[in-house]
Amino acid sequence: MESKLKNNTSKQLLWIGMIGITMFFAGLTSAVIVRSADHGWERLNNIPQWFWYSTFAIVLSSLFLIIAKKQVRQGISPTPYIFLTLILGLLFSYFQIMGWGQLVNDGIFLTGEKSHPAGSFLYVITLAHLIHVLGGLISLLVTTIKSAQVKYTKENYLGIELTSIYWHFLDILWVYLFVFLLYSL
Amino acid sequence: MSDHHKETFITKYIFSIDHKMIAKQFLITGMLMGIVGMLMSVLFRLQLSNPGESFAVLEWFFGEKWAPEGILDPNMYLSLVTMHGTILVFWVLTAGLSGTFANFLIPLQIGARDMASGFINMLSYWFFFAATIVLLISLFVETGPASAGWTVYPPLSALPEAIPGSGLGQDLWLIAMTLFIVSSLLGGLNYIVTILNLRTKGMSMSRLPLTIWAIFITAIIGVLSFPVLLSCSLLLVFDRSFGTSFYLSDIIIGGEALHHTGGSPILFEHLFWFLGHPEVYIILLPALGIVSEVMSVNSRKPIFGYKAMVGALIAIAFLSFIVWGHHMFITGMDPFLGSVFTFTTLLIAIPSAVKVFNYLATLWKASIRFTPAMLFTIGFVSTFITGGLTGLILGDSALDINVHDTYFVVGHFHIVMGLSAIYGMFAGVYHWFPKMYGRMMNKTLGYLHFWVTFICAYGVFFPMHFLGLAGLPRRYYTNSHFPMFDGLTDINEVITFFAIIGGLVQLIFVFNFFYSIFKGSKSTQNPWKSNTLEWTAPIERMHGNWPGEIPTVHRWPYDYSKPGAERDFIPQTEPLKEGETEH
Numbered sequence: 001m002e003s004k005l006k007n008n009t010s011k012q013l014l015w016i017g018m019i020g021i022t023m024f025f026a027g028l029t030s031a032v033i034v035r036s037a038d039h040g041w042e043r044l045n046n047i048p049q050w051f052w053y054s055t056f057a058i059v060l061s062s063l064f065l066i067i068a069k070k071q072v073r074q075g076i077s078p079t080p081y082i083f084l085t086l087i088l089g090l091l092f093s094y095f096q097i098m099g100w101g102q103l104v105n106d107g108i109f110l111t112g113e114k115s116h117p118a119g120s121f122l123y124v125i126t127l128a129h130l131i132h133v134l135g136g137l138i139s140l141l142v143t144t145i146k147s148a149q150v151k152y153t154k155e156n157y158l159g160i161e162l163t164s165i166y167w168h169f170l171d172i173l174w175v176y177l178f179v180f181l182l183y184s185l
Numbered sequence: 186m187s188d189h190h191k192e193t194f195i196t197k198y199i200f201s202i203d204h205k206m207i208a209k210q211f212l213i214t215g216m217l218m219g220i221v222g223m224l225m226s227v228l229f230r231l232q233l234s235n236p237g238e239s240f241a242v243l244e245w246f247f248g249e250k251w252a253p254e255g256i257l258d259p260n261m262y263l264s265l266v267t268m269h270g271t272i273l274v275f276w277v278l279t280a281g282l283s284g285t286f287a288n289f290l291i292p293l294q295i296g297a298r299d300m301a302s303g304f305i306n307m308l309s310y311w312f313f314f315a316a317t318i319v320l321l322i323s324l325f326v327e328t329g330p331a332s333a334g335w336t337v338y339p340p341l342s343a344l345p346e347a348i349p350g351s352g353l354g355q356d357l358w359l360i361a362m363t364l365f366i367v368s369s370l371l372g373g374l375n376y377i378v379t380i381l382n383l384r385t386k387g388m389s390m391s392r393l394p395l396t397i398w399a400i401f402i403t404a405i406i407g408v409l410s411f412p413v414l415l416s417c418s419l420l421l422v423f424d425r426s427f428g429t430s431f432y433l434s435d436i437i438i439g440g441e442a443l444h445h446t447g448g449s450p451i452l453f454e455h456l457f458w459f460l461g462h463p464e465v466y467i468i469l470l471p472a473l474g475i476v477s478e479v480m481s482v483n484s485r486k487p488i489f490g491y492k493a494m495v496g497a498l499i500a501i502a503f504l505s506f507i508v509w510g511h512h513m514f515i516t517g518m519d520p521f522l523g524s525v526f527t528f529t530t531l532l533i534a535i536p537s538a539v540k541v542f543n544y545l546a547t548l549w550k551a552s553i554r555f556t557p558a559m560l561f562t563i564g565f566v567s568t569f570i571t572g573g574l575t576g577l578i579l580g581d582s583a584l585d586i587n588v589h590d591t592y593f594v595v596g597h598f599h600i601v602m603g604l605s606a607i608y609g610m611f612a613g614v615y616h617w618f619p620k621m622y623g624r625m626m627n628k629t630l631g632y633l634h635f636w637v638t639f640i641c642a643y644g645v646f647f648p649m650h651f652l653g654l655a656g657l658p659r660r661y662y663t664n665s666h667f668p669m670f671d672g673l674t675d676i677n678e679v680i681t682f683f684a685i686i687g688g689l690v691q692l693i694f695v696f697n698f699f700y701s702i703f704k705g706s707k708s709t710q711n712p713w714k715s716n717t718l719e720w721t722a723p724i725e726r727m728h729g730n731w732p733g734e735i736p737t738v739h740r741w742p743y744d745y746s747k748p749g750a751e752r753d754f755i756p757q758t759e760p761l762k763e764g765e766t767e768h
Binding site for chain 2: 020115
C-alpha cells in the first residue's frame with residue numbers, strides 16, 4: 001500500500017511537472033505565432049539537416065526505452081537498452097549542437113546586428129529543449145547504473161518508469177517543436 | 186513517517202520538512218517583506234502628496250544619493266513603486282498567503298501526516314528565501330533597484346542603459362523572480378499531489394473544506410501560468426544580456442541607434458499578462474477559501490451553496506486564462522479582439538457574483554461572532570464588491586481606454602486584489618494563530634487593527650477613483666507641471682495621511698503577533714468550535730500531526746447549527762447518527 005502510494009505520488013509529481021514544462025514551451029511557441037503575425041517578420045526557411053538526424057535519434061531512443069521497460073517487467077536485465085537510450089540521447093545532443101553550427105555557417109545568428117527574431121527563436125527554443133534533455137540524460141545515467149547494480153526487479157522498477165515517462169515526454173516535445181519550427185520559421 | 190523522530194535546532198526551525206514549520210517560515214518572511222513593501226509605499230506617497238518638498242525621513246532612508254536634501258530622486262521613486270508592487274504581489278500575497286496557508290492547512294485539513302514530499306516542500310521555502318535575499322540585495326546596488334514597474338515592460342527592462350534602475354537592479358530582479366517561480370512551482374506540485382493522494386479515510390473531494398478547494402485550484406493555475414512567465418523572462422534575459430531582439434526594435438539612445446530590429450514589446454505584454462491575470466487569482470483564490478471557512482465558523486451556519494462555491498472557483502480559474510488582453514486595450518489592439526476580451530472579462534462577474542451572493546446568504550440571519558478574523562472576513566466581502574464593481578468598468582474596452590493610465594486603475598486593483606487578499610490573510614492569521622502557536626492573539630488589539638486598517642484603506646484607495654476620473658496619470662513622479670491637476674493636491678494629501686496612519690497601525694498587528702507567540706493566553710484545542718480536522722490534532726506541535734491513527738472523516742465540514750444536533754457544531758470526525766442525512 002505504502003509503495004503503491006509512493007508510485008502514484010512520484011508519477012503525479014512528474015506528470016504535473018511535465019505539464020509545467022509544456023506550458024513553458026507553449027509560451028515560447030505562442031510567442032513565435034504572435035510575433036510572426038505582426039509586421040516585419042522574416043521567415044528563415046532554413047532548418048538544419050542535423051535536426052532531422054536528431055529527431056531520428058530521439059525517436060529511436062524512445063523505442064529502446066520501451067523495450068527496456070518490457071524487459072524489466074519480464075525479469076530480464078534492461079541495462080543494455082537503457083544504455084543504448086543514453087547513447088542515443090547523447091547523440092541527439094551532439095546533432096543539436098552541430099545544427100547550431102550549421103545555422104552559424106548559413107549566416108543565422110542568435111544575437112548581434114545580423115540576427116533576427118526568427119533565428120533567435122530557433123536557437124532559444126532548441127536550447128531550452130536541450131537543457132531539459134540534460135535532465136533526462138542525468139536520469140538515464142542514474143537508471144543505467146542502478147540497473148547494472150540490479151536495483152530493479154519486475155515488481156519494483158519505479159526509477160525506470162519515471163525515467164521513461166520523462167524521456168518519452170522529451171521525445172514527443174521535440175517532435176512537436178521540430179514540426180512547429182519547420183512550418184513556422 | 187515517525188511521529189516522534191529526534192530533531193535538532195536546525196532540522197526543527199531552519200531546514201525543517203514539517204509542513205507547519207515551513208508554513209510559519211513563509212508567514213514570517215512574508216510579513217517582514219510586507220513591512221518593507223508597505224514602508225516603500227508610505228515613503229513614495231510623501232513625494233506624491235508633497236512633490237519636491239524636503240523630508241528628513243527620506244534622506245535618512247535613502248541618503249544623499251537618492252534623496253538629496255530630503256527630496257526623493259525621480260529614479261528612486263520609480264524603483265520604490267516597482268519594488269512595492271513586486272514585493273506585495275509576489276512576496277506577500279502569493280508566497281506569504283499561499284505558502285503559509287497551503288502548507289499549514291493542506292495536511293491538517295485533509296488528514297495527512299505531512300506533504301507528499303517534505304523535501305520538495307523545504308526546497309520550495311529555501312528557493313523563496315534565496316529569492317528574498319537577492320531581491321533585498323538589489324535595494325543596495327549603486328544604480329538602485331529595478332524601476333521598470335512590477336510588470337517590467339521592455340524596453341525599460343530590456344536595455345541596461347535605459348535608466349539607472351535598468352542596470353544591475355533589473356538583473357537581480359530577474360534572478361530573484363526566477364528563484365521565486367521555481368519556489369512556486371515546487372510548492373504547487375506538492376499541494377496538488379498531496380490533496381489528490383493523501384486525504385484520510387472518508388475525506389472525499391466533496392467533503393473538502395473550501396480552503397483546500399481554493400488552494401488546490403490556485404496550485405493548478407500556478408502550474409499552468411508561472412512557466413509562461415518563465416519563458417517570457419527567458420526571452421527578456423536574452424534581449425538584455427545577449428543582444429537578441431525579441432522585444433526590441435528601432436531604438437535610439439543618446440542619439441545612437443541600437444542594432445535591435447524586428448522585436449515587439451507588445452509580445453512581452455502578451456506573455457506577461459498570460460501569467461499576470463491568472464496571478465490575480467493566484468492571489469485571490471486562497472483568500473476566498475479562507476474567507477469561506479472563517480465566515481462559516483463564525484456565522485455558525487453552513488456555507489451557503491458549497492457546490493456553487495466550488496463551481497465558481499473552477500469557473501474563475503478557467504476564465505482567468507482567457508482575459509489577459511484586458512490589460513492591453515490601449516496597445517493598439519484590434520477593436521474586435523478587444524471586444525472578445527471584454528466579453529470574457531465581463532463573464533468573470535458571474536462566478537464572482539455567485540461567491541458574493543453566497544457570502545451574503547451565509548451571513549443572513551446568522552448568529553455572527555465578531556472575532557477579529559470575522560471582521561476581516563466581512564471586510565473582504567466589502568472590498569471584493571467595491572473593487573469588483575470598478576472591474577466592470579475596466580473590463581469594458583470602450584470605458585477602459587479613458588481611464589487606463591490613471592489612478593482609477595490603481596484604486597481598483599488595490600481594493601479588489603490587494604485589500605481583499607490581505608484581509609483574507611489577516612483573517613487566516615487571526616483564525617489559525619491558536620493552531621499555529623497554541624496561544625490566542627489579543628482581541629482588543631485585533632479590533633483596533635481591523636477598524637483603523639479598514640477606514641484607512643478606503644481612505645487611501647477610494648479617492649483614487651476620483652483622481653483617475655479627473656485624468657490624473659499613474660506612474661508619474663510628479664504632476665506639478667500640469668496646472669489642471671493643481672486642484673487635486675488636497676486629495677493626494679488626504680490619501681498620504683491615511684496611508685501613514687494605515688501603515689503605522691500594522692505595527693500593532695506585528696506586535697500582537699510576536700507578543701502572542703510568547704505571552705498570549707493559552708488556547709484550548711478547538712477555540713472556535715470548528716468542524717474541520719485540524720482542530721482534532723493536539724495543541725502540542727508534533728511532526729505527523731496526530732498521535733496514533735489519523736482520524737476518519739464522516740461528514741462535510743459545514744455542519745453548523747444542524748437541526749436536531751446537541752451542539753451548534755459537529756466535527757467532521759463524528760459519525761452520522763442513525764437516520765441522519767449528510768447536509
